[in-house]
Amino acid sequence: MRHYSARIIITLKNGVLDPQGKASAGALSGLGFEGVNSVRQGKVMDVELSASDDATARADLAAMCEKLLANTVIEDFEIAALTERQMA
Template sequence: MKARVHVMLKDGVLDPQGEAVRHALGSLGFEGVQAVRQGKVIELELAATDKAAAEAEVKAMCEKLLANTVIEKYTIEIA
C-alpha cells in the first residue's frame, strides 16, 4: 500500500523559502505571482493492507517525525 503525505507551513507562519521563490519568479519576468508557499511531499511504501490501519500508522509517523505540528499542517493520501 502506498501513502503520500503533503506537509505545508500553517497559515500565518512566515515562509522565507516561498518568498525567495516568489522573488526569483518576478526576476524571471513572472510578475503575476503574488505569493508562494513551499512544502514537501513524502511518499511511503507500507506493508499494511488495511486502509484505515495504514492511515493511522502514517498519522502517527507525521505526529512523531514527518511534520513539525507546531508550525506545519499535513494531509495524507492512501492508495
C-alpha cells in the first residue's frame, strides 16, 4: 500500500452567485486595489490517504469529493496535487 498527500481545490461553478467573493472584491477596491474585476471564493482541502497506486488514489479522492467534500450541484473540484510520501 502506498501513502499519498493530496490537495483538493473546490470552487463554485460559473454562474453560481458568490456573495463572499463579491464582498471581497468590493473591500479590495475600497482599500485602493484598482483593477480587481472579480473575486471567487473557494476552499482547499489536504487529504492523506493510502492506496495501491496513483490511479486508485485519484479515483478514491474523486469519490470522496462527489459523495461528501464538494456539493457537486453548485461546486466543481480539482485534485490539484497528488504526491506519494514515505512513511517514517
